[in-house]
Amino acid sequence: MKKLINGVDQIVSEMVEGLVAAHPDKLRAIENTNVIVRADAPVQGKVALISGGGSGHEPAHAGYVGEGLLDAAVSGEVFTSPTPDQVLEAIKAVDSGSGVLLIVKNYSGDVMNFDMAADLAEAEDITVKQVVIRDDVAISNPEDRRGVAGTTLVHMIAGAAAAEGKSLDEVETIAQGVADNVRSMGVSLSPCTVPASGKPGFTLDENEMEIGTGIHGEQGVERRELMQADAVTEELVQHVLDDMHLNDGSEVALMINGQGATPLMELYIVARKAMHLLKDRGIHVKKTFVGEYMTSLEMTGCSVTILNLDEERKRLLLSGRE
Numbered sequence: 017m018k019k020l021i022n023g024v025d026q027i028v029s030e031m032v033e034g035l036v037a038a039h040p041d042k043l044r045a046i047e048n049t050n051v052i053v054r055a056d057a058p059v060q061g062k063v064a065l066i067s068g069g070g071s072g073h074e075p076a077h078a079g080y081v082g083e084g085l086l087d088a089a090v091s092g093e094v095f096t097s098p099t100p101d102q103v104l105e106a107i108k109a110v111d112s113g114s115g116v117l118l119i120v121k122n123y124s125g126d127v128m129n130f131d132m133a134a135d136l137a138e139a140e141d142i143t144v145k146q147v148v149i150r151d152d153v154a155i156s157n158p159e160d161r162r163g164v165a166g167t168t169l170v171h172m173i174a175g176a177a178a179a180e181g182k183s184l185d186e187v188e189t190i191a192q193g194v195a196d197n198v199r200s201m202g203v204s205l206s207p208c209t210v211p212a213s214g215k216p217g218f219t220l221d222e223n224e225m226e227i228g229t230g231i232h233g234e235q236g237v238e239r240r241e242l243m244q245a246d247a248v249t250e251e252l253v254q255h256v257l258d259d260m261h262l263n264d265g266s267e268v269a270l271m272i273n274g275q276g277a278t279p280l281m282e283l284y285i286v287a288r289k290a291m292h293l294l295k296d297r298g299i300h301v302k303k304t305f306v307g308e309y310m311t312s313l314e315m316t317g318c319s320v321t322i323l324n325l326d327e328e329r330k331r332l333l334l335s336g337r338e
């Protein structure tokens with residue numbers, strides 16, 4: 017697979033440099049790290065939000081740094097967790113004395129390294145709390161579920177809560193509420209190629225697809241013959257709804273997330289069917305997101321994310337930044 021890069025070892029650092037150079041009024045980098053923070057960080061009197069993980073999921077997570085969203089993002093190497101010392105640098109750069117909330121996807125490396133960074137920060141008298149995201153219903157055991165596109169809805173809602181001046185405990189409770197009420201499921205029509213390996217993570221014939229893929233180029237939980245968009249959408253939506261407790265009249269946010277190489281045209285075809293399916297079940301979609309929010313390099317496919325909204329989550333989502 018051809019890549020528009022200069023070299024494998026420079027991918028992340030050059031991406032960080034380019035992102036900051038493109039938005040110097042809004043972002044800055046912490047020297048000798050792959051940490052991006054708000055240009056005005058630390059913001060006094062506000063709880064700071066940090067997320068991160070391996071690179072290759074852009075715009076996640078660095079693309080969510082800004083007013084009303086994250087205060088910092090930590091980029092590891094491609095599909096590799098950032099180190100504890102880099103996470104610690106992010107914590108120290110954005111803490112204003114109001115505390116820091118870490119938003120962590122449920123992968124062993126992320127959880128371990130963010131835990132270690134939180135402990136190091138606490139030793140420096142910085143109050144840190146964490147919320148771990150487990151929204152991928154392709155994994156049957158809830159404790160083992162991966163954090164995928166639903167993570168970005170936590171960024172949006174927790175970011176809006178922090179921007180309102182809510183306390184660390186309040187922001188943590190709101191973020192945890194989103195994490196507890198969001199579910200996702202993905203499908204892939206092609207694999208992606210990690211630059212360091214130079215070969216796809218798996219292979220698919222022209223008439224095959226993978227149901228239940230994650231965001232690190234891994235295979236799904238089931239291989240199927242290629243289906244039309246409506247049939248795929250119905251399958252993904254049903255898997256998600258089977259794991260939720262929605263009633264006639266429930267209000268939700270819907271995200272149709274591209275995995276990196278799916279045309280926006282196709283994502284809107286999926287969105288159209290998903291909204292019809294939810295309407296037929298008496299479920300009201302209050303906010304719809306269609307686009308690339310958490311990708312997997314150049315993988316072709318999409319995921320469906322549904323968030324059950326209560327009044328506070330709805331208010332914050334509708335008032336916040338996308």
